Structures are given as C-alpha cells and as structure tokens.
Amino acid sequence: MRDEAPSPRAYGERVLVLTPTGRDAELMVATLSQSGLKSSGCSDVAALCAAIEEGVGVAVIAEEALGGNGPDLLDTTLASQPSWSDLPLVILLAGSATLASSHALLSCFARHGNVTLLERPVRTIALISTLRAALRARHRQYEVRDHLTQRALVQSALERSESRYRSLTLASASIVWIADAAGSFVAQGPTWEAYTGQTRSAYQGWGWLDAVHPEDRDAVAGVWRRALERKEVYYAEYRLLRHDGQYRRVTARGVPVLDLGGTVIEWVGTCADVEDDRRAADYLRQGQRIEALGKLAGGVAHEVNNMMTAVLGFGGFVLNGMPEDHPLRSDVSEMVKAGTRAAGITRQLLAFTRQQVLQPTVLELNGVVTDLTRMLGGFLGADIELTIHLDPEAGRVRADRVQLEQVIVNLALNARYAMESGGRLRLETASVVLNDAYASRHAGTAIESGSYAVLRVTDTGVGMDAPTRARAFEPFFTTKPVGRGTGLGLSTAYGIVKQSGGYIWLYSEPGHGTSVKIYLPRVSDPLGRPSRPVASPRGQGETILVVEDEQAVRTLARRILEVAGYDVLEAANG
Known part of the structure; x- marks a missing residue:
C-alpha cells in the first residue's frame, strides 16, 4: 500500500533537524518523536532550505552544521518568507562557543531570523519546552496567514462584485445614484451627466431637481x-x-441602506428612461380603444345604412311620382335631403371601420395634391397661407382617389378650424423607407418594412394637449362647438388610410400647431385609367333572385329591378 503524501498542515507542524552527521539527526528525531513532536532530518543546509519552502513549524540546527556559505544560503531563504511568516530557529551552540561567536551568529540572522540560542549540553526537557513554545508561536503565524488569505478572498469577491455592478450599470439603460442619509445626492455617476447634461456641481445636493x-x-x-x-x-x-x-418620462426607485442598528447610512437607487415603453403602451391602448369603437360604430352604421337606403330609395320613388306642383313635394324633398345627409354620416362611419367598398387605382400622390390645390385655397380663406411642397420622388400609391381626396379635405378643414385667426397650412410629400428601427419606435402597431410615399399636413393652429391627442381619431369626438362639426373628419381619414394599407400619425402640442403624417405603400405599377360611365342595364324579363335579410332593403331592391324590366324572386335567407 502506497504511503499518502503529508498534508500542508502536517508540514507546517513538523520540526526540521540539521546536524553535522546523519547519526546525530536520527538520535534527535527519535528523541523528539518520543515527546510527540513530528520531525525529520536534513542532510545539509540546502536540503533544509528546500524543506522550509515546503512548510515547517520550527528548525533545530547544530551550529557546526552551518559551515561555509550555509548562513548566507539560510538567510536568503528566510528573506523570501511571506510577510506573515517569521520562522523560529533554535540553534544548538557548539561546545567551543564563546560570547563573541554567539553574537556573531545572531548578527548573521539579525534581519530575517527569529533565533533562539541554546548551549550544549542541553537538557531534553528544556529543548522540548523551547520547541513547543516556538510551535505555538508558529501556529499563531499560520492563523494570521489564514486570516489574511480569507481577507484577500473576501476582497477579491468584493472587487468582482463591484466590477459586475459597474458592468451591469454601464450595460443597462438605468442611471444609478447615491444620496446621503439626509437625502442630498452625493453621486449620480457619469450616466446622469451624460443623460441630463448636468455637471456634478449642478446636480449634487438637491440640484438634480432642476432637471x-x-x-x-x-x-x-x-x-x-x-x-x-x-x-x-x-x-x-x-x-x-x-x-x-x-x-422624457422616467421611473426612479431608491432604497435606504441601514447599519446593524437600523440607522440609515445612505440611499441607493436607479432612474430608468421609460418614454418609449409608455408611448408603446399608449399606442396599444389607443389602437384597442379605436378598434372597440370601430366594432360598435360599424354595427350601428350597417343597420342605419340599411334603413337610410330604404328611406332614400322609396323617397326617390315618391318624388318621381309627384307632379312638380304637388303641395307635399317640398316636404318629401327635404326628407330626402335629410336622409342623404344621414347616409353621408353612415358612409363616414363605414370608412372609419374600414367596411366601405373602395375602388383603388394607381395614383401619383403629387397629382392628387396638385388637383386639390385650387379647391383648398378657395375654402381656407385669405387669412390662411397655403404652401405646397412636392417631392418629385414621392411616387405612386394604390388608393381610391375620391377617398384620398376626402382625407386631404378633412385634414384641411380641421386645420382651418384650428387657425380661426389666420395662419399657415403646409402640404408636402416625400418618399421614405420604413425599417425595423422605425417600427420599434411605434411599438403596438404592426408596421411592414418597405418604401412609402408620405403626405404631411401641418398647420400653425392652437394645437392639442395630451388628452385630446389620445382621442383625436375616435368617431364623434370633437372640440368644436355644437353645430360646427360631427367629429368624424379624423376618424374617417384614419379608416381610409388603414383600409388602403397605410399608417397615419398625429403630432401636436398646445400652442405649436398640428402635423399629420400619412404613409402609403409605394407601388411601381402603371397609372390607372379613369373609368367611363356605364349606363344602367335594362332587363327583358330575365329572372333575378334577391336574397336580403332586411325586408325594407329587399323590397326596395325588388322595386328597382322590376322598374328596370326584370322578374324578381325574393328570399330572406339561404
């Protein structure tokens, strides 16, 4: 069975013996072993120095074994000891030693040696007690070593922790701050200075509140x-x-740091920019609210549209059957006009809910704006300056021309109301590419990357505050007095743009006007041709099946088709 190597602790407790002859060393080791001291002999000073490097509790050296360069070699080894170590040396003086030679021996190890001199012959009890005392002193040195090692480990862990803390701080978007127990900020760090631009002298104490x-x-x-x-x-x-x-909106958090007695030592905390997150949440809530309103408005508009279709259709039959001088003709005419206005509102609601039927064609966006310029100048008035700036590279879009014109007119009408005392209205086009970075700034809206034509309508009016901006696209929401508007202008524009595959954003601040930007996907298809009027077909007794669950609409459809020369069959459902 192989002997196990001695442990470092066993090395640290052993006694090294150096004598002139191996026989003397063996006798010394045997004597020490009988007293319970672990020891081992060394053949010369070089072997002793090598053993000291491995670990030793105390060294017993016969004076005559230090011949030649032995003292210098041993002193060099002792000089290389770590700071906690002061190895005890017990030197057994030669029989011929004198006071002068003993002083000379001490002077050899004056700088690095912890030396005890014993005269020979030395009694065993005196040697053992001296060695035990040296070993106890040596054990205390090892305790100091262990303490220093533990402190070094703790310090290293602390430095690693602080390094991780600094790295996390720099890697995060948070600003880290420290305040004293009284609440005065003593350190904000470079992130605060970089974010706010405040200098250290400006933000310390309570100066941070200025930002x-x-x-x-x-x-x-x-x-x-x-x-x-x-x-x-x-x-x-x-x-x-x-x-x-x-x-920008930020969230600040801080916690008190307490000592063992519960007294606040300082405060530490963070400050994080949440503006983009809040905007994304606002966009999402606004989109959800508009979607819910759209479902409600769509259902109402569909039902009202059915009823108004019947009212206008039968009203038209009544008017066509009345002579011009009939006393009730004007009453019926006013009824039809009112119904026409109501039908217009339902069409706007259907536009908002993206349920109306569009007739998209390929258009030059610049051409649409140019064709509207004269009409816009007419209803804006002389006190509003109209400026048009068209980018030749704006390109083509696929949209319903009538509906796109309606969007521009609605935005211009809103701008005119916001500039009752006069101002400037600017229409401009451009071409942009929307990428992932743009989409990330509008979280909550699914934006497809690609090339877009942009229409921007900007006024110098009164602007909108945050609550108004949040509801600007809601149907029937208006800041105008009763009778001045229906609150469907922006909601109609919103629905038309969305149904055309685009995006619409509104930017406004009180006192700084409003800017509405519309993004429509660019296309490279050839321009669409204007459609020619198609004459209403005349039937010759053909049979048509009309399926409609609304009786009034079904009856009206049958009446119109019969007048046109068709035979009609009706069904309320499949």
Whole structure:
C-alpha cells in the first residue's frame, strides 16, 4: 500500500533537524518523536532550505552544521518568507562557543531570523519546552496567514462584485445614484451627466431637481421627502430633461441602506428612461380603444345604412311620382335631403371601420395634391397661407382617389378650424423607407418594412394637449362647438388610410400647431385609367333572385329591378 503524501498542515507542524552527521539527526528525531513532536532530518543546509519552502513549524540546527556559505544560503531563504511568516530557529551552540561567536551568529540572522540560542549540553526537557513554545508561536503565524488569505478572498469577491455592478450599470439603460442619509445626492455617476447634461456641481445636493419638469418638480420632491422621513422605498415617475432639451418620462426607485442598528447610512437607487415603453403602451391602448369603437360604430352604421337606403330609395320613388306642383313635394324633398345627409354620416362611419367598398387605382400622390390645390385655397380663406411642397420622388400609391381626396379635405378643414385667426397650412410629400428601427419606435402597431410615399399636413393652429391627442381619431369626438362639426373628419381619414394599407400619425402640442403624417405603400405599377360611365342595364324579363335579410332593403331592391324590366324572386335567407 502506497504511503499518502503529508498534508500542508502536517508540514507546517513538523520540526526540521540539521546536524553535522546523519547519526546525530536520527538520535534527535527519535528523541523528539518520543515527546510527540513530528520531525525529520536534513542532510545539509540546502536540503533544509528546500524543506522550509515546503512548510515547517520550527528548525533545530547544530551550529557546526552551518559551515561555509550555509548562513548566507539560510538567510536568503528566510528573506523570501511571506510577510506573515517569521520562522523560529533554535540553534544548538557548539561546545567551543564563546560570547563573541554567539553574537556573531545572531548578527548573521539579525534581519530575517527569529533565533533562539541554546548551549550544549542541553537538557531534553528544556529543548522540548523551547520547541513547543516556538510551535505555538508558529501556529499563531499560520492563523494570521489564514486570516489574511480569507481577507484577500473576501476582497477579491468584493472587487468582482463591484466590477459586475459597474458592468451591469454601464450595460443597462438605468442611471444609478447615491444620496446621503439626509437625502442630498452625493453621486449620480457619469450616466446622469451624460443623460441630463448636468455637471456634478449642478446636480449634487438637491440640484438634480432642476432637471425635473417644472410641473412635476414639487410632487417629486414631496415623494422623496416622505421616503426620507419614513425610511421607506422611494418610487416616482416624472419627466426628466434630457441633454437634447427633450423631456422624457422616467421611473426612479431608491432604497435606504441601514447599519446593524437600523440607522440609515445612505440611499441607493436607479432612474430608468421609460418614454418609449409608455408611448408603446399608449399606442396599444389607443389602437384597442379605436378598434372597440370601430366594432360598435360599424354595427350601428350597417343597420342605419340599411334603413337610410330604404328611406332614400322609396323617397326617390315618391318624388318621381309627384307632379312638380304637388303641395307635399317640398316636404318629401327635404326628407330626402335629410336622409342623404344621414347616409353621408353612415358612409363616414363605414370608412372609419374600414367596411366601405373602395375602388383603388394607381395614383401619383403629387397629382392628387396638385388637383386639390385650387379647391383648398378657395375654402381656407385669405387669412390662411397655403404652401405646397412636392417631392418629385414621392411616387405612386394604390388608393381610391375620391377617398384620398376626402382625407386631404378633412385634414384641411380641421386645420382651418384650428387657425380661426389666420395662419399657415403646409402640404408636402416625400418618399421614405420604413425599417425595423422605425417600427420599434411605434411599438403596438404592426408596421411592414418597405418604401412609402408620405403626405404631411401641418398647420400653425392652437394645437392639442395630451388628452385630446389620445382621442383625436375616435368617431364623434370633437372640440368644436355644437353645430360646427360631427367629429368624424379624423376618424374617417384614419379608416381610409388603414383600409388602403397605410399608417397615419398625429403630432401636436398646445400652442405649436398640428402635423399629420400619412404613409402609403409605394407601388411601381402603371397609372390607372379613369373609368367611363356605364349606363344602367335594362332587363327583358330575365329572372333575378334577391336574397336580403332586411325586408325594407329587399323590397326596395325588388322595386328597382322590376322598374328596370326584370322578374324578381325574393328570399330572406339561404
């Protein structure tokens, strides 16, 4: 069976013996072993130095074994000891030793040696007690070593933790800050300076509040003071001024750092930019709200449209059958006009819900805007300056020309109302490519990458606040007085653009006007040709089956077809 190698601890407790002859070393080792001390002999100073490198508790050396360059070799080894180590040396003086020779021996190891001199003959009990005392001192040195090692490990772990913390801080979008127990900010770090543009002297103390939006400043300061008083977690959401002059929504969190007695030492926290997340959530909520309104409005518009179809159809039959001088003709005519206006509202609702039938053709966007210029100038009035800027590269789109014109007219009418005291209206076109980066800024809306023609309508009117912007595309929502509008202009534009495969965005601030941008997919197909009027067909007794669940509409359809010369069969369902 192979002997196991001694452990480092066993090496650290052993006694090394160096004597002039191997026989003396064997006798010394045997004597020490009888007293319970582990020991081993060394053949010369070089072997002793090698054994010291492995680990030793104390070394016993006969003076006469240090001949030649032995003292220098041993002193060099002792000089290389780690800072915690001071190896005990017990030197057994030769029988011929004098006081002078003993002083000379001590001087050899004055700088690095922990030397004890014993005169020979030395009693065994004296040697054993000296060695035990040296070993106890050596054990304390090892305890110091272990303590220093543990401290080094803790320090290394702390440095790694701090390094990870710094790396996480730099890698995250959060700003890390530190405040003293009284709430004065003592460190914000380079991320705060880079984000806000504030210098260290500007944000320290309570100066950081200067970067908070004036409307939010008092509330944020109040929340911060309350957290300080109660020693509770601090949380606030507010608008923070970015270095580019833009206020962006951020969330700030902070926690108190307590000592063992529960006293606050300092506060640490983060500040994260959530503007893009909040905008995405706003877009999503707005889209969901408009979708819900669309379903409701679509159902109502469908039912009303059926009824108005019957009213207008039968009203037309009545008018056609009345002589011009009939006393009730004007009443019926007004009824039909009112029904026509109501039908127009239902068509706008159907446009909003993307349920109307479109007749898309390939159009030059610049051509559509140019053709409308004279009409727009006419109804805008002399106090509104109309500016047109067309990009020759805007390109072609596939859309219903009448509906696209309706979108532009609706936007111009809204702009005119917003500029009752005069102003400027600008229509411009452009060509852009929407990519993934653009889509990420409009999270909540599925945007297809590709080339788009852009129509931008910008006014210098009163603008809109945030609550108004959030509801701008809702049907029947209007800021106009009663009788000045139906609230269907923007919602109709929204539905037409969406049904045409495009996107519409509104940008506005109170006092800074409004800008509406419409993106329509570009196409490379040839321009569509204007359709020719088609004459209404006349029947010659052919049979047509009319299937319609609404009785009034079914009856009207039968009446129209019979007048046109067809035989008609009716069915309410399949």
